[in-house]
Amino acid sequence: MGNVDIQAADTAKRGFWFSEWAFTLFVACVASGTFAGTHLYYVYGVGAFNDIAIVSLLKAGIEGGGYGAAAAFGASFLFARVLEGPLVGILDVGGSIQTGVGIGIPAMLLGAGLTAPLQNFPLSLATGALIGFLIGFLIITIRKFTIKSAQSTYGADVMMGAGNAAGRYLGPLLIISAIMASIPVGIGATLMAAVFYYFKKPIAGGAIIGAMIMGIFFPIAPPQ
Amino acid sequence: MNSLAIVFESIIIGLLVGFGVSAGAARMFHAPTVQGLGAFRSLGELNACEDDPVAHFSFGLGFLFNAWASVVGAGALTGDVDHRIVPHWSAAILLIRNRKVEETMYNPKKMAIAGAAVGAVVVTFLNFTASAIPAGLQTIASGVIVPAANWLLNPIMPLVFWTAAMDAGKRTGIWATILGGFAHLVMGNAVPGLVLGILIGKGLDDSGWNRVTKSITIAVVLLFIFSGFFRAFDVALLHSLNIGIPQGLIDLHAFFGTVVE
Numbered sequence: 001m002g003n004v005d006i007q008a009a010d011t012a013k014r015g016f017w018f019s020e021w022a023f024t025l026f027v028a029c030v031a032s033g034t035f036a037g038t039h040l041y042y043v044y045g046v047g048a049f050n051d052i053a054i055v056s057l058l059k060a061g062i063e064g065g066g067y068g069a070a071a072a073f074g075a076s077f078l079f080a081r082v083l084e085g086p087l088v089g090i091l092d093v094g095g096s097i098q099t100g101v102g103i104g105i106p107a108m109l110l111g112a113g114l115t116a117p118l119q120n121f122p123l124s125l126a127t128g129a130l131i132g133f134l135i136g137f138l139i140i141t142i143r144k145f146t147i148k149s150a151q152s153t154y155g156a157d158v159m160m161g162a163g164n165a166a167g168r169y170l171g172p173l174l175i176i177s178a179i180m181a182s183i184p185v186g187i188g189a190t191l192m193a194a195v196f197y198y199f200k201k202p203i204a205g206g207a208i209i210g211a212m213i214m215g216i217f218f219p220i221a222p223p224q
Numbered sequence: 225m226n227s228l229a230i231v232f233e234s235i236i237i238g239l240l241v242g243f244g245v246s247a248g249a250a251r252m253f254h255a256p257t258v259q260g261l262g263a264f265r266s267l268g269e270l271n272a273c274e275d276d277p278v279a280h281f282s283f284g285l286g287f288l289f290n291a292w293a294s295v296v297g298a299g300a301l302t303g304d305v306d307h308r309i310v311p312h313w314s315a316a317i318l319l320i321r322n323r324k325v326e327e328t329m330y331n332p333k334k335m336a337i338a339g340a341a342v343g344a345v346v347v348t349f350l351n352f353t354a355s356a357i358p359a360g361l362q363t364i365a366s367g368v369i370v371p372a373a374n375w376l377l378n379p380i381m382p383l384v385f386w387t388a389a390m391d392a393g394k395r396t397g398i399w400a401t402i403l404g405g406f407a408h409l410v411m412g413n414a415v416p417g418l419v420l421g422i423l424i425g426k427g428l429d430d431s432g433w434n435r436v437t438k439s440i441t442i443a444v445v446l447l448f449i450f451s452g453f454f455r456a457f458d459v460a461l462l463h464s465l466n467i468g469i470p471q472g473l474i475d476l477h478a479f480f481g482t483v484v485e
Binding site: 017018020022023025026027028029030032033034036037039040041044045046047048049050051052053054055056057059060065066068069071072073076077079080085086088089090091092093094097098121125139140143152153154155158159161162165166169170173174176177178180181185189196199200201202204205206207208209211212215216219220 | 226229230233234236237238239240241243244245247248251252254255256257258259260261262263264267286287289290291292293294295296297298299300301302303305306307331332333336343347350351354355360361363364365367368369371372373374375376377380381384385388389392396407410411412413415416417419420422423425426427429430431447451455
């Protein structure tokens with residue numbers, strides 16, 4: 001029985017959907033959509049495929065604060081994950097595509113004054129697809145040639161750990177910020193965050209929803 | 225008009241992302257012989273739902289609430305759309321009809337098709353509701369989120385990355401401290417320097433000075449020199465040391481289009 005299963009699995013692993021080229025296609029699709037998501041964020045303010053903490057790096061640049069942080073953060077992540085991907089057999093979507101292609105590369109383009117790929121929807125799809133194709137191609141090339149030479153992940157685990165740890169601060173920060181906005185909004189954020197925590201959901205979501213519910217009845221002044 | 229454009233673009237974006245993410249997730253079950261796309265974390269979570277469509281669905285739903293709050297407030301879909309919601313719901317749809325994971329969740333073709341549909345619906349729903357929400361509500365959300373996100377950017381993220389770097393070994397700690405300090409001076413935020421310090425430090429720990437680590441270090445030094453120059457940090461530094469600015473430097477800045485005194 002075991003032999004038959006293994007043989008069947010091996011036969012299934014040939015064919016297009018398991019091929020190296022299909023991987024390149026999948027990366028190109030995700031990168032294309034993610035880059036276009038950043039276009040949507042750039043033009044309409046919604047739709048970036050990343051967490052608030054990392055999107056706010058890019059936002060700081062769009063609002064004139066310089067793109068250095070977003071570009072260095074995204075590019076380092078992309079670099080580390082592309083080297084790691086072929087070694088471990090799984091390319092990390094979060095580090096390579098969401099942060100690298102969705103935040104780092106747009107920040108570099110905007111920092112260099114190239115706004116067209118982010119303003120135009122078809123162009124953003126094409127730019128993302130091209131970047132994704134290059135990443136996929138690079139990874140299958142690394143898989144073919146240098147399985148034994150590159151053995152470092154360049155601290156991707158340290159960065160990922162710090163990124164996740166920083167994200168955990170957002171929930172409490174949102175509650176403090178809501179309390180500073182107004183008393184009712186602060187109470188709403190606090191209670192809803194507790195409810196989310198009870199149900200094992202990220203408390204950042206609860207804090208925002210709680211603040212908005214109370215904000216319907218007790219509006220606050222727009223941020224400066 | 226804007227809403228229409230957002231819906232139209234979101235459908236295409238969701239189709240593309242869902243297609244790739246779910247196919248990549250299916251391929252994760254065949255790694256490392258087949259290159260997968262996703263994350264080890266996601267692989268573990270997909271396995272943890274034990275082929276139960278209801279478990280997969282409710283796992284994704286939990287993160288949908290958070291993603292919705294995040295996109296309404298700050299326009300950010302969260303990483304969970306790619307990592308959790310789309311792959312889990314694709315798996316749930318396939319598992320309703322056939323509980324054999326080998327023929328469903330492990331099959332990139334079936335997952336890709338289900339993922340494209342789920343992606344289009346989820347991304348469009350999130351982006352459309354976020355853009356259609358009344359302006360008053362959005363004001364509250366951003367009034368709460370903007371200060372919190374600014375604190376996160378500075379000083380929380382520098383603190384967390386700095387301590388992580390110092391905990392990752394002496395070499396990484398030194399590189400990160402030096403580059404982090406200079407990044408805060410030159411770029412206004414320590415995070416890029418800290419990340420590059422971790423990159424160099426851990427690279428050296430694992431493989432020493434070779435062609436790759438040397439190239440990275442040179443590129444990083446050049447990055448600091450260029451960003452310092454283009455943000456006129458050199459001039460600001462000379463000013464604060466009470467040293468006059470040489471005419472040659474003023475001319476050099478003028479040549480690249482920045483006016484300095």
